Amino acid sequence: MTTKAFIVEDEETLHVLYKMMLNLIDIDVLEFAKNGEDAIAKYKSFTEKPDLILMDHRMPIKNGIETTKYLKTIDSKSKILFTSADTSVEEEALSVGAVGFLKKPFGFEELRNAILKALNLEYQR
Amino acid sequence: MVNQRNLIEKLLEILPLGIIILDKNGKIIHVNSQIVDIFQITKEYLLKRGFNDSYWKIKDFTGNPLPVNELPFYIVKTTFQKVVDRRLTIEFPNGFKKYISISAGPLFDEKGDFDGMVANIADISQLKESEEKYLGAYNRAEFFKDLFAHDINNILQNIKSANELLSILRGKENFTHKFEEITLLINNQVNRGAKLVSNIRKLSKFDEEQVLTRPIDLCGVLKESISAVTKENFDKKINLRVENSIDKIFVFANEFLLDVFDNILHNAVKHNSQDTIEITIIVKRELGRPMPLVKIQFIDNGIGIPDERKQAIFRRDFYKKNVSREGMGLGLSLVKKIIESYGGEISVENKVKGDYTKGSAFSILIPEVSK
Numbered sequence: 001m002t003t004k005a006f007i008v009e010d011e012e013t014l015h016v017l018y019k020m021m022l023n024l025i026d027i028d029v030l031e032f033a034k035n036g037e038d039a040i041a042k043y044k045s046f047t048e049k050p051d052l053i054l055m056d057h058r059m060p061i062k063n064g065i066e067t068t069k070y071l072k073t074i075d076s077k078s079k080i081l082f083t084s085a086d087t088s089v090e091e092e093a094l095s096v097g098a099v100g101f102l103k104k105p106f107g108f109e110e111l112r113n114a115i116l117k118a119l120n121l122e123y124q125r
Numbered sequence: 126m127v128n129q130r131n132l133i134e135k136l137l138e139i140l141p142l143g144i145i146i147l148d149k150n151g152k153i154i155h156v157n158s159q160i161v162d163i164f165q166i167t168k169e170y171l172l173k174r175g176f177n178d179s180y181w182k183i184k185d186f187t188g189n190p191l192p193v194n195e196l197p198f199y200i201v202k203t204t205f206q207k208v209v210d211r212r213l214t215i216e217f218p219n220g221f222k223k224y225i226s227i228s229a230g231p232l233f234d235e236k237g238d239f240d241g242m243v244a245n246i247a248d249i250s251q252l253k254e255s256e257e258k259y260l261g262a263y264n265r266a267e268f269f270k271d272l273f274a275h276d277i278n279n280i281l282q283n284i285k286s287a288n289e290l291l292s293i294l295r296g297k298e299n300f301t302h303k304f305e306e307i308t309l310l311i312n313n314q315v316n317r318g319a320k321l322v323s324n325i326r327k328l329s330k331f332d333e334e335q336v337l338t339r340p341i342d343l344c345g346v347l348k349e350s351i352s353a354v355t356k357e358n359f360d361k362k363i364n365l366r367v368e369n370s371i372d373k374i375f376v377f378a379n380e381f382l383l384d385v386f387d388n389i390l391h392n393a394v395k396h397n398s399q400d401t402i403e404i405t406i407i408v409k410r411e412l413g414r415p416m417p418l419v420k421i422q423f424i425d426n427g428i429g430i431p432d433e434r435k436q437a438i439f440r441r442d443f444y445k446k447n448v449s450r451e452g453m454g455l456g457l458s459l460v461k462k463i464i465e466s467y468g469g470e471i472s473v474e475n476k477v478k479g480d481y482t483k484g485s486a487f488s489i490l491i492p493e494v495s496k
Contacts, residue, residue, distance in 0.1 A: 011279055012395075013310055017286040020303070024293060034398060035428065058275060060396060061431065085278030105282040108289045 003119065004030040006050035008039040008067065009083070010059040018054060025112050027052070036062025040070055049075065052118060055098070057084035065092055072097045081118050083111075143246035146232075149239055151176050151198055163223060163248045164215070186212040186224065186253070197229045201242050205231045212249065224253040269325055276321050283314045313357075324459055327381065331462040338467055340494040341378040343419060344369065344408065350386035351406075358394050362401045369408045375494040376419050381463045388456035389423045389487050397427035403484075410493065417493045418469070422486055429481035435473050467491050 005027050007018050012034070019029045030050045033039035036059055043049075053071070057064035068080050082093045085104040093101050099118040102110060137144045143160035147153055153171050161168055164181075174180065176198035185191050193199055197208040207230035215223045229244035287307045294300050294307075330336065351365060376382075393404050403426040411418040430438060439461040464471045469491040476484035 011283065013283045013314065014279075014286070016306075016310065017283060017290065020290050020294075021286060034396075038398065038428070061428070061434075085275050085282070104278045105285045107285060108293065 003027045003051045004048070005052045005054060006030050006033070006039070006043065006046075007054045008033045008036070008059070008064070009054065009056040010034050011056070014056075021108055021111060022115075024108075025115065027115070035059045036064065036067030036070075039067050040074075043071055043078075044074065049078070051079065052115060053078060053080045054083050055080050055093075057082065057086050057089050057093070065089055065096060068093065068096050068098060079118050081114055140245075143248070145244050145246060147176060147198060147242045147244075149202075149241050151202055151242070154241070160246065163225070163246060164217075165221065166217075180218070182216040184214040184216060186214060188214050197227050197244065198242055201229045201231050202239075205239060207231070222250075223248060224250045265329070269329070273321070273325060277318065280314050280318045280321070284311055287311045287314075324384075324456065327384065328459045328462065331459070331466060336379060336381070336466050338377040338379050340375040341382055343374050343376045343378070343382070343421070343491070344372070346378075346382045347386055347406065347408070347421070350383055350390060353387065354390040354394065357391075361394060363394065363404065364401055365404045365406070367406045367408070369406075371408060371410065374408070374410075374419055376467070376491040377494060378467050378491060381466075385460045385463050385489070388460045389489075392456065393423060393425035393427055393485075397425065399426050402426065411490060413490070413492065416495055418490045419493045421489045421491070423489075424476050424484065424486040426476065426484040429475060429483060429485055430473060431481050432475075438473070439471065464489055464491065 003026065005018075005022055007015055007029055009015060009018070009032070015032045022029055030046070030048070031042050033042050038061075039053075039055075040062070043053075055064045055068060059067075062070075064082060064084060068082075071078050071080065076097075078097075080098045082090070082098045082101040083104060083106070084093075084101070087101075087103055090101040090103075100114045102114050106114075137155075137157040140157065140159065143163050144155075144157045145153060145160055146155040153174055153176070156168055156171050158168075160171065164171075177183070177193060177196060183191055183196055191213070194203075197211045197213075200206065200208050207228070209228045211227050211229075213225055213227060215225060226247045226249050227244055229242055231239055232241040232243055234240040287310050291304065291307055294303055347367070351367070355363060355365065390404065394402055405422075405424040407420075407422040407424070409420055411420045438457050440458060461471055469489060471487065471489050474486050474488070475481045476486050
């Protein structure tokens with residue numbers, strides 16, 4: 001079964017680039033969201049939940065931390081990997097349930113390793 | 126004895142500090158001329174008044190009211206201890222305000238009984254102004270540093286990912302098609318970086334100096350902006366309509382007016398999840414005093430702005446840890462600065478009353494050049 005990702009990111013250009021990179025490691029993109037509120041609405045509507053969420057922090061309306069907190073209340077098993085330039089929230093992101101934190105700008109290898117680690121983390125439990 | 130008294134009075138007059146002497150009840154019995162210079166009140170007016178006279182208000186250094194038991198003379202009078210370098214704000218009914226540093230101590234008679242108080246007062250208003258200026262500059266620098274670091278990292282992320290993809294995809298199927306897409310994307314990110322630098326420069330310029338205005342053809346600038354934003358977003362379906370009852374209208378503005386329109390239109394496109402982006406621009410005359418005004422409205426069907434964030438989007442300092450920073454932050458704070466420098470104003474409302482999710486309506490008012 002193909003791994004599916006949900007991309008929460010206000011940078012539209014990164015939607016295109018993340019999709020291309022994820023496809024290279026056989027991950028399909030289920031959906032995109034441009035802000036936290038959009039992400040929550042879309043997540044609730046999914047019939048099939050994503051295996052992984054790539055989450056930016058600084059976004060309009062609702063930031064990554066607030067969104068993660070909310071998503072964790074409706075699905076505690078969701079695997080959220082932060083992708084942000086704002087390292088000041090790294091500790092908090094992990095404390096609210098993120099499985100990892102990738103500091104922008106990161107490379108393809110870093111992304112791939114972080115995703116594999118995030119998915120394995122769940123597998124080991 | 127007379128000589129001694131004269132000598133002391135002369136000494137008090139040549140000191141660079143204000144000297145004030147109070148009796149044991151806290152009434153002013155002597156001030157030197159430096160006190161008169163600092164507070165710009167005559168000696169006669171000061172003498173016999175109490176240190177806590179209702180004519181002046183004594184506040185702390187940040188301007189908050191100070192309880193009586195924290196006033197320096199009250200402390201000296203009740204504890205017989207000296208008070209050193211207490212920084213205070215003194216306000217007078219006419220709005221005149223001074224920032225001072227006061228050091229006060231008790232006076233005792235031959236028997237050792239408390240007999241009054243003496244204090245020196247230094248005017249540190251200039252120091253306070255410098256501190257505020259420095260703090261403002263520091264906050265600005267922190268803001269720009271944070272904003273620049275965040276936005277530039279996003280730009281770098283785009284370029285880094287795009288570059289790596291070019292290497293990985295080279296020689297693979299459909300490479301030519303993807304090559305064009307990715308190189309265009311890199312080019313856009315470079316332009317975005319240049320715009321970010323330019324915006325920060327402009328914003329910083331508005332902080333530091335007054336920018337001059339001249340009569341500018343508003344419709345011409347608007348047309349230029351629409352053309353640029355439409356071209357930049359050629360891959361999106363945009364339905365842009367201009368309702369304009371005026372052919373030519375001149376406003377007091379400058380070259381930054383183009384940045385205003387660019388920012389608002391760019392946001393209307395960027396923060397929009399609809400298949401077709403609808404933007405309506407309405408330009409009309411409004412009554413205004415002392416001069417007529419032009420109102421320009423930008424109504425979109427974007428994601429909208431919740432009520433609690435409507436003011437915040439125009440501020441530069443609203444983002445804090447754990448609080449969402451709008452992607453529109455720098456752009457709209459720059460827009461507000463520019464509009465205010467024209468003597469105008471900017472506001473935002475919901476497109477549909479009571480439902481922000483249907484889109485936003487930005488309104489700008491700028492003074493028109495009288496015919």
